[in-house]
């Protein structure tokens with residue numbers, strides 16, 4: 001006879017066949033106790049049921065070691081401690097010179113260590129790598145996976161450059177590698193691609209992936225000067241002392257490469273994505289952009305058409321009515337265009353300790369509850385495609401007759417159609433900025449035209465060429 005508490009039945013995590021009966025056994029220990037088996041005709045099935053029930057009874061929380069107790073690491077610890085999660089337990093914190101990192105709000109049982117080898121050799125189940133960079137973080141991750149442990153990381157550089165190899169290693173050794181926090185911080189765009197959008201075929205994506213650049217450019221939109229707003233970003237902890245990774249577009253291209261693998265299903269070398277820095281954008285560009293009904297944001301975009309892959313990162317003009325124009329401060333936004341499902345927009349806090357830590361803790365919970373990633377097949381690809389988009393080109397010249405005809409002539413020779421020529425009054429004749437916008441054309445054709453234009457003696461700085469997102 002089998003008695004089954006129907007309150008348990010609704011949980012249905014797995015089915016066990018007992019004789020000709022199917023009974024539902026919940027994974028929670030308390031629920032498994034509610035099932036009593038007094039008569040069983042199939043001893044093999046009984047053995048299986050007993051083993052699984054025992055396993056569920058002895059299941060202990062996942063033991064978590066934090067590698068790196070900085071902005072994100074300390075926020076992860078804070079959430080783990082405050083949320084009192086039953087399925088995960090913070091057991092170790094590793095950081096160099098760890099004594100200065102120690103806090104009094106973690107459980108006394110937590111081991112604080114500056115010996116990475118000792119923590120890797122301990123009985124922790126999951127290494128949470130939050131130190132950043134390729135080395136030595138990559139070595140710790142590799143060794144943890146080699147040992148069959150799982151790894152959760154927010155390290156976009158490591159995942160962009162070595163994610164495929166590390167995932168293979170994890171699969172071979174029976175562990176898991178999760179990196180939901182590596183792109184767009186607290187916005188669940190990676191879990192969204194791995195789960196909710198896995199059934200679609202994403203053809204195009206564009207996003208604001210770097211909070212520092214978005215803070216700088218959205219402040220410049222309000223009238224701030226680049227140098228001043230960079231200093232504010234550094235003071236607020238949004239930008240590093242050396243901001244090159246962010247303002248140069250290198251951070252965003254790593255994130256774009258990760259998203260391209262999950263969305264477009266292509267494995268690309270991030271170095272093939274040539275980023276354009278935001279440093280060349282100035283107040284005059286925001287003024288001209290406004291006249292054209294646009295603003296400027298750092299955008300990372302990629303698309304796949306007829307087997308050809310195009311990807312780029314840089315400051316671009318975006319329509320004031322586009323959702324991306326609404327993204328201000330350190331916010332991030334990703335727009336994915338699916339063949340079947342159309343546009344899906346993710347937006348929210350793309351950086352910061354707590355938002356990023358939420359993504360890390362969510363990955364930990366997914367591991368603890370045994371949820372498996374959907375395997376998304378991807379193939380190596382070269383970035384050979386080009387976007388055919390309108391461009392904004394700002395020239396700054398010492399004024400003289402014939403400048404416009406020389407520029408339009410060079411563009412015409414490459415069969416590039418002009419959309420508008422805009423010159424605002426009030427600028428001096430010896431440093432006169434004016435703008436030419438052109439109809440959609442290939443970047444290569446425009447670059448050929450600009451090569452000739454760059455030799456004009458009237459130019460006092462290089463023309464600034466920005467894509468316009470439509």
Ligand SMILES: NC(=O)c1ccc[n+]([C@@H]2O[C@H](COP(=O)([O-])OP(=O)(O)OC[C@H]3O[C@@H](n4cnc5c(N)ncnc54)[C@H](OP(=O)(O)O)[C@@H]3O)[C@@H](O)[C@H]2O)c1
Pocket residue numbers: 067068069070071072073094095096129130131132133135136154155156181182185350351352353356
């Ligand atoms: N902050 C964000 O908003 C954000 C958002 C998304 C993703 N991420 C990613 O999350 C990771 C952590 O970022 P974070 O902002 O938390 O950085 P962070 O504040 O600089 O923290 C890094 C921590 O790791 C420690 N560490 C670094 N190298 C180490 C080494 N070789 N040996 C031992 N300890 C080392 C640092 O110790 P010291 O104090 O001695 O330097 C520091 O405590 C990075 O991969 C980052 O890209 C961050």
